[in-house]
Amino acid sequence: MKTNEVTGRVRWGEVGLALDFGRPGISTLFEDIEKVFMALAAAGVHFEKENSLNALFDETKGTLKDGRLRTVRALQPIIECKFNIDQLETVLRALEDATKKIDTVVSVGLASRVRVDGTIPLFETLDRMGIQYKPNMKINLGLGRPLSPERVHEKVD
Amino acid sequence: MTHTLHRTGDLSSLQKDYVVLVMSCRGFNDAGATPKLVEALQILAKFDPINLGDMKTGSIWARDYNFKRIMESATDTSIFHGVYRDIGTVKKVVKALKEASLGMSVVVSGLYDEVSAMSREIGVKPHTVFASIGVWGKTKLLPERAEVLDIITMSGHGMVSRYLVAKLAKDVQTRKISSDEAARTMAKCCTCGIFNVERCKELIESLTRNQ
Numbered sequence: 001m002k003t004n005e006v007t008g009r010v011r012w013g014e015v016g017l018a019l020d021f022g023r024p025g026i027s028t029l030f031e032d033i034e035k036v037f038m039a040l041a042a043a044g045v046h047f048e049k050e051n052s053l054n055a056l057f058d059e060t061k062g063t064l065k066d067g068r069l070r071t072v073r074a075l076q077p078i079i080e081c082k083f084n085i086d087q088l089e090t091v092l093r094a095l096e097d098a099t100k101k102i103d104t105v106v107s108v109g110l111a112s113r114v115r116v117d118g119t120i121p122l123f124e125t126l127d128r129m130g131i132q133y134k135p136n137m138k139i140n141l142g143l144g145r146p147l148s149p150e151r152v153h154e155k156v157d
Numbered sequence: 158m159t160h161t162l163h164r165t166g167d168l169s170s171l172q173k174d175y176v177v178l179v180m181s182c183r184g185f186n187d188a189g190a191t192p193k194l195v196e197a198l199q200i201l202a203k204f205d206p207i208n209l210g211d212m213k214t215g216s217i218w219a220r221d222y223n224f225k226r227i228m229e230s231a232t233d234t235s236i237f238h239g240v241y242r243d244i245g246t247v248k249k250v251v252k253a254l255k256e257a258s259l260g261m262s263v264v265v266s267g268l269y270d271e272v273s274a275m276s277r278e279i280g281v282k283p284h285t286v287f288a289s290i291g292v293w294g295k296t297k298l299l300p301e302r303a304e305v306l307d308i309i310t311m312s313g314h315g316m317v318s319r320y321l322v323a324k325l326a327k328d329v330q331t332r333k334i335s336s337d338e339a340a341r342t343m344a345k346c347c348t349c350g351i352f353n354v355e356r357c358k359e360l361i362e363s364l365t366r367n368q
Contacts, residue, residue: 003182003262004285016287018159024310025319026298075315078159099294106294107163111287118273120286134289136171137269138162141276142284143255144182144262 001111004140008148009048009082015122016082016111017045017091023076023107030056031070032102033077038062039098040081043091048080085112088125114139160212160313161238161266161351163289165306168268170360174311174353175247175267177201179254180236186260190233193259198228200253201239204246210350212236218344218354238350244271252279266351304364308357312347321346322364330365 001009001016010016019036022028034057040047041062047054058065083091099106110133112122126133161176179197181190202209202224210216214230216238217223231237241247247265254263265272269286276283292299300306300319309317325339334342340357 001285001287002178002180002264003185006182006185006262010285018162018287020159020163023163023313023315024292024299024306025315095293102294104294105292105296105298107159107292108290109159109162109287110290111285113285114283116282118277118283122286122288126290131290134163134165134291135168135268135270136164136166136174136266137272137289138159138264138266138287139269139272139276139283140285140287141251141263141265141281143260143281145186145260 001138001140003144004111005142005147006144010111010113012113013085014082015085015088016080018109018111019079019095020076020107020109021078022074022104024105026104027073027075028077028104029070030064030072030074032104033079034062034064034070035101036095036098036106037079039094040079040091043083043094044087045081045083045091048082051078051080053077053079085121085125088122089129092129092131159287160349162287163292163313164266164310165303170307170356171268172244172271173242174356175241175244175265176351177239177241177247177250178236178264178266179261181233181261183234187233190261191231191235193261194233194235194237195228195231196257197254197259197261198231198237200250200257201237203253204239204241204250206239206241207355208238208240208344208350208352210238210348212238212349215348216344216350216352218341218350218352219348236349240351240353242355244275247272248275248279251275251281255279255281302364304360308343308360311352311357313351314347314349316346316348317343317352326361326364326368329361330368336361336365
């Protein structure tokens with residue numbers, strides 16, 4: 001997201017999701033990550049290829065490739081994935097159910113493109129769903145170059 | 158990476174907490190980026206940040222306030238941060254970065270409404286936002302005191318422990334150290350340089366006042 005104007009990783013109509021397990025300051029067992037990973041896989045998200053944590057999981061089933069990792073503890077590993085904005089409600093409901101079954105916390109972040117007028121389609125959907133977002137965010141100002149090809153032919157909505 | 162997201166706090170406190178990040182993008186524009194990043198670091202430093210650092214090599218607090226060492230350690234993939242106390246200063250920083258036309262990505266972490274309005278005033282259009290929808294799961298594990306949570310979430314990589322906050326708050330309360338010393342001790346733990354030392358001092362004072 002920090003360099004999204006250059007990479008074009010999160011595109012128009014898409015939502016990026018980052019889940020910081022065990023954050024802030026609690027830590028997590030991999031068995032808890034697996035419970036959420038399975039729920040996300042079932043919801044049909046696309047896992048981020050560049051994320052090293054994702055490589056430990058079977059992305060179709062969401063299960064750990066090596067079951068011995070279930071009892072390993074880590075401070076705050078991150079799952080990163082993306083999906084179409086139409087799937088937002090399905091994904092967040094699946095996440096809500098899965099996080100009720102874990103013995104730790106997860107800090108949940110959502111990334112989205114910004115319209116030229118400064119409004120954000122993601123927030124309109126969250127408002128409809130009654131999900132609150134924090135007023136402080138990370139804002140990529142679009143100054144990186146070269147711009148990703150999509151940016152050159154940017155849609156307003 | 159979400160290191161400056163998920164900072165908690167009330168509006169009046171968050172109005173005094175802005176992080177500006179500058180970085181290249183590996184595999185896209187990192188080759189030969191060092192001089193551009195050094196120029197960006199000099200711009201960040203020019204506007205009196207209360208913290209400044211490189212995610213890869215350390216902050217001014219972790220390196221005994223040696224700005225020269227941070228600059229000399231710059232590489233093509235350095236990730237520089239400056240922390241500021243008001244949106245007016247952030248506006249000057251972003252304007253200078255825009256005018257320098259370095260082609261590096263610039264990310265501001267702070268109140269969206271203020272950053273969005275500031276950007277429009279200087280002709281910058283935000284491209285992507287990353288928003289927090291909070292902490293889910295077994296939230297009863299979190300610290301009870303809001304001030305503790307506000308402090309530890311200023312180090313997104315979890316380098317400031319809630320137990321260190323409790324210990325230092327007790328030292329401040331028993332007058333072994335000042336709130337300023339407590340904040341500086343915690344700032345040293347945050348390698349990136351995103352920890353807001355002044356805000357931490359205020360939070361420690363609130364914590365000890367109401368304990």
